Amino acid sequence: MLETVQLSKQFKGKTVVDEVDLYLDQGESVGLLGPNGAGKSTTISMISSLLKPTSGDVTLNQQSIIKNPAELRAVLGVVPQDIALYQELSAYENLKFFGRIYGVPKQQLESRIQETLEIVGIKERQQGLIKTFSGGMKRRVNIATALLHNPKILILDEPTVGIDPQSRHYILEMVRQLNQQGTTVLYTSHYMGEVEQLCDRVYIMDHGQVIAKGTKAELLSILSNEDTINVQLDRIDDEFLSSARAIDGVRKVEVSGNSIHIIAKQERQIVSQLVKISDQFDVQIKNFQMETPSLENVFLHLTGRTLRD
Amino acid sequence: MWAFLTKDLLLFWRDRKEVAVIILLPIVLVVLLSLVVPGMFGEETSESYDLDLALVVEDQQDQGFERFQEEVEPSNDQSQQMIDQLQAMPPVDGLVAYLNSPELAEWVTVNQMDLDQAQTQVDEGELDAALIIPEHYTYQLLNEMVLDEPSEATLQFQASGQSQEVDMLRQMIQRYLDQINLQYAVASSGSQVDSANDNLPEGGVENVEGQSMFSMEHYFTFSMAALFTLFLAATVATRTGIEKREQTFNRIALTNAPPLYYLMGKTISTFILAWLQMMFVLVGAHLILGVFTEEGPTFWVGLIVMATLYALAIAAISSIMTSTMLRVKNNDTGDGIFMAVVMVLGVIGGNFVPINVLPNWLQQIGELTPNGLILATLTEWVQDQTYSLLVMPTVILVAIIVTALSIGIAVYPKRGEQS
Incomplete structure (x- = not known):
């Protein structure tokens, strides 16, 4: 038309x-x-x-x-x-x-x-x-x-x-x-x-x-083999972030306030790795959530930015 | 197009503040200026004339006549008739009598004295001017008038400085002499001679016989009506800027309405508003101040015709401003330019101050502006209601209307060209 x-x-x-x-x-x-x-x-x-x-x-x-x-x-x-x-x-x-x-x-x-x-x-x-x-x-x-x-x-x-x-x-x-x-x-x-x-x-x-x-x-479906994980921390630590980015399978780490959004390949042991480095750098995980993929995540996946950036 | 027209008129009507400014402010200004300004400059002007004139008479009139008659034998009857006429109404006596006449006595004090005394007092500023009737003036004048021989029969006028009053006195004396010369010339041909009679200036405006008086009230009424109507063109352009900023113009552009309907709606609504504004100010000033009390139907017909043409010219100018506003990137820039244009036109058109205070070349340009032209035309019209006076202004205004409308249409953005 x-x-x-x-x-x-x-x-x-x-x-x-x-x-x-x-x-x-x-x-x-x-x-x-x-x-x-x-x-x-x-x-x-x-x-x-x-x-x-x-x-x-x-x-x-x-x-x-x-x-x-x-x-x-x-x-x-x-x-x-x-x-x-x-x-x-x-x-x-x-x-x-x-x-x-x-x-x-x-x-x-x-x-x-x-x-x-x-x-x-x-x-x-x-x-x-x-x-x-x-x-x-x-x-x-x-x-x-x-x-x-x-x-x-x-x-x-x-x-x-x-x-x-x-x-x-x-x-x-x-x-x-x-x-x-x-x-x-x-x-x-x-x-x-x-x-x-x-x-x-x-x-x-x-x-x-x-x-x-x-x-x-x-x-x-672009995100079909990826998970989005929201992690709320008591504080943001640069060494913790560097280590999180270095975890095998993690594709992106976005910081928002005291929270981080992690996009990572599915079926990886991300959670256990996160717990491990939080202990290592004395950062407390206050909340943890696996997110259902949305178009917002697709945009983030494609551009590395959120729609409101 | 009717939709655009009604929309623009309705929007104007809804903006009560603007209605008040456009319609009431000029009337208020006309009333205030008419009440205040003449009291400051006009009505007291005649009372403030107080000239001290020294009159030096070195001529011996009787001896001049005797000498002329001894030396010259009249060549014909016509020459003798002129000599008789001059003796019946001697020129120097006539001039002295004129200077001491009650009309001049209201604003000129004549002091007869000798030459040295007069020059000293003029130099020291004690007197404003001196009129010197030189020795042998009558004899030389007779030679010139009767025998048509070149002579040095010239009055001397000395002034301590330049002023409007001194210029006026000089002109009055010159006019008196011109009139006397004419009367002698007429008399020599055998016609009837009246004694010299000259009108004196009254107030700040010269009253020419056979014409109505042009007053400060007339000036303020015409200038304010023309000026505020001119402002209307800029106001309409500003409204276009608002339509652009608020995207209503874009919304209009998304319809299949012919593009020029928008411009024509603006132009016609401007014409209606400009015409109404002119009429409100002219009729309002008349009702409040009685500005045109003595005028008859002919005056009003001419006034309405010229106001209509002027309103059309303002509408045509507003079409240029509207089209330009749609093209400029920044509305504030457009507003600034249009206001500057209006102010310049207002100044050179004589709407802020009378045009005669401007240099001649600027006056000539000013009288080609629509506002300057309407002001000059109505100024003449109020004094002399001869329809031929309106022909040239009508031609010029029609030329302005056609030119401005053509430019407005040419500048109007095509689809996708507006800023």
Whole structure:
């Protein structure tokens, strides 16, 4: 349905998106995961025709939309990361304005506004000015605006940034329902939990490149022969860390506060070795946990960094 | 496009602080300036005229006539008629009488004295100026007027320094002499001669016969209306910057709405706001201060036509600023540039201080700015409601509108070009 082919973007000679290939099939929910600055928003800007790529192509049903994006715009809804609404206008007035310029027929506009307000759950507050809304409510109107023209494809760029858990849950549930009703979704986030929860397939981006892609199961299989162990210590000791890194089978040791995260090959005697060196350097192990692999671990495995680094 | 237009007007209306600044502030300023400034500079100006003039009469008028008649035989009846006329209304007596007339007595004190005394007192600054009627002045004047022979019949005017009042007195004497010369010339052709009568300056503004008075209230009303309407162009550009920063412009760009609808919405809404602002200030100043009480329908028609053209010019300029704002990387840079442009236009257009305090070359440029042009045009219009006066300003304003709109459209970013 929607596809990017070797999509690249350079700003002043610096490559911020590098030959990205991704596709969305009809009705799919696809995640674009990566830390801040990975190139997700720039990729979305190019897909949505807001930004011209330096090279590569974006196609809708095998037709390039770079030069003639009108067809894509008619079926695409974009929820930007920022609250792209007029603060001095009410939710209703914002929807009415954007509905008109999206080309929603006049006789359908009122009903579409009320439908979308219903979907995002702010029908009762529709006459309130945006500037008086909480962060969560603004996010909901931000989404409603992208739904006005009943898009077949919905791109959401970090739609839950900076909002309360209740609003986040509401938005995630709303996106899931839209997807279940047939809307194709491209969801970007640096919250891997959201992507795991919502998406059928995931692209992981870092430094402008897609570094991994596939279903959740496929991505987790990257870690199939590795364990992640979280160890809480009473203190961090440099000699202890050096010795831990030197244990046979340990691939990475990450420090976070007084805890360390160890990625190591399975079926190795890591635990007994850790106990041994803790005695040796007088470091007390306060807690010990074998972690179920997640996309966060996949990202850590691939980049050596966490998503929030 | 209607959606863009209503959105922009609604956004403007919701910003009550801006509405207050744009509509009320100029009216408040017009009222304050009209009440305060004339009291400081204007109304007291006429009362502050207090010139001391030395009058030195070295000419002996009667001897001059006698000598001329002894030496010269009138060549024809016309010459004799002129001599008779001059004797009936002797030029030196007429000038002395004029200087001592009640009209001049209000602001000039004439002291008759001899030459040495006059020069000493002028040099020492005790007197402002001296008018010297030299020896044989009447005789030489007769030679020049009757025989058309070159002579040295010249009055001498000496002043202790340059001042507006001294210049005015010099001009008044010159105008009197010009009028006398004309009257003698007319009389020599057999027509009726009226005694010389000249209007004196009153207040800070010269009242030209057949024209309405242009007052400080008029100046402040026109200049504030033009200036604050000009500010509107920068305000609209600032709003564009906010739409860019808050990503609403990008959201608009994601729709299939024709790109220029955004610019046209901005331009038309600016025109409506600019026109309303002009009208609020002009009508407000009239209702509060009675600025145009004596004006009739013709004046208002011309005023509305020019205000409409000016509002269109401001809208066209705002289209350049809007397009530029969409291209600049930093909104603050755009705001700074636009405010600087408005301030420069305001200064050279004469909205902050009257344009005549500026150098001539700058005045000429200033009168080509829309705000300077509207100010100069309305200044003339309030004094003389002849429609032909509006033709050239209309042509210039239309040229500004077309040029500015073309630039605005050319600069407007194509898809994917906005910063």
